[in-house]
Amino acid sequence: MTLTLEDKWVWDLWLAPEKVDGNWHIFFLQAPRSLIDPDLRHANATVGHATSPDLINWQYVGDALVPSALGAWDDRAIWTGSIIKSDTGLWHMFYTGTNKSKENGFVQRIGVATSKDLMSWEKKEGFIAEADARWYERAAQVMEEKQDGGPSWYEEAWRDPWVFKDAKSNEWVMLITGRTNSGPYDARGTIGVARSKDLLNWQVCEPLKVESEFGHFEVPQLMHSRDGELVISFCLASNNHAATRVARGERAWMGNGIMRSSSFDGVWKVENEPFIEEPHYAARIIHDDEKLIAMAWQNYVGTEFQGFIDNPIDVTKVFETKYSLHIKSEKR
Numbered sequence: 001m002t003l004t005l006e007d008k009w010v011w012d013l014w015l016a017p018e019k020v021d022g023n024w025h026i027f028f029l030q031a032p033r034s035l036i037d038p039d040l041r042h043a044n045a046t047v048g049h050a051t052s053p054d055l056i057n058w059q060y061v062g063d064a065l066v067p068s069a070l071g072a073w074d075d076r077a078i079w080t081g082s083i084i085k086s087d088t089g090l091w092h093m094f095y096t097g098t099n100k101s102k103e104n105g106f107v108q109r110i111g112v113a114t115s116k117d118l119m120s121w122e123k124k125e126g127f128i129a130e131a132d133a134r135w136y137e138r139a140a141q142v143m144e145e146k147q148d149g150g151p152s153w154y155e156e157a158w159r160d161p162w163v164f165k166d167a168k169s170n171e172w173v174m175l176i177t178g179r180t181n182s183g184p185y186d187a188r189g190t191i192g193v194a195r196s197k198d199l200l201n202w203q204v205c206e207p208l209k210v211e212s213e214f215g216h217f218e219v220p221q222l223m224h225s226r227d228g229e230l231v232i233s234f235c236l237a238s239n240n241h242a243a244t245r246v247a248r249g250e251r252a253w254m255g256n257g258i259m260r261s262s263s264f265d266g267v268w269k270v271e272n273e274p275f276i277e278e279p280h281y282a283a284r285i286i287h288d289d290e291k292l293i294a295m296a297w298q299n300y301v302g303t304e305f306q307g308f309i310d311n312p313i314d315v316t317k318v319f320e321t322k323y324s325l326h327i328k329s330e331k332r
Helices: 038-044 139-147 243-247 316-322
Strands: 008-015 024-032 046-052 059-065 077-085 091-098 108-115 158-166 171-179 189-196 202-205 218-224 230-236 255-261 267-270 280-288 291-301 304-309
Touching: 008 038, 008 077, 008 280, 008 291, 008 304, 024 038, 024 077, 038 077, 038 304, 046 077, 059 091, 077 218, 091 158, 108 158, 158 218, 171 218, 218 280, 230 280, 255 280, 291 316
Parallel strands: 077 158
Antiparallel strands: 008 024, 024 046, 046 059, 077 091, 091 108, 158 171, 171 189, 189 202, 218 230, 230 255, 255 267, 280 291, 291 304
16 A cells, blocks of 8 residues: 555655664655645645554554744744664654745755654754855855846755764764755755764765766765665756756656765766656665665656655665666664
8 A cells, every 4th residue: 555645745755764663664744635736735844654564554643743833944844854863762853944934945954853752753943954155055146146147046955864874983974955056057966964973963064076967966865885885866856957968968857866986075976867767756765675675755647746655666676787786784
């Protein structure tokens, strides 16, 4: 059975990295179907929660996170995040927030909530990370380019945090959907980086060195290959390919792709072809019974918005044959 809610659209998702009491815990964006227009869901998104023993049969739990009170940095909508367990066993959910009262959702920031049981969440007051203009495109730059009459992006991108423990530095590292502050406006997509020693206090750092020809890379997730290569999966809309890439004759696909590098601080090369295409989007990769499984939601099919999380997709052979990658099973 797919994870479908009668009264809500469901889209971007993230899972606790391990089963708890025999169940997977999945968190996802949700918005009322009563909005009628699916495009309105982004300004009305909350985080839902469901559990399953097998990634197929789901039990809806209810709301996990909702916007804060008017005037808070996240008073408009809650967007995509990830979950990690601290060294003391406390769960941390990192999420994207937007503000309605001052910025009308134009600026994105990252916050964190904690839980002892994955069921009840307490937000840390205030955001923990925002884009740094030394390296990243900020709202002021976007507005200036717009006022100058040139091409400009439609938001300040700083979202979709993915957190992992760096074994070398013993620090926590956050990967973020961001944009650099230089270059052609439609090719500034990058992976932002922030670091922390305690999961609460974060220092924004330079982005990864991505060979980018894209507007942004959504929902990043870091993985390791058995050959020592690093891999980041991401999702991409067909209109986020730079004009120079399209003019060269490259296919403007929509779906889920990867970038790879021999080291974290090395150059990241984006593969030309995705591992799953539309209507599946924002795929999360997990290991289950020695298989590489993708969990993704369904976007538009023709003109009809789907808005549900599909059944697991085995992508083991796809990664092995298309990319010559054998992804290691690992705990975050």
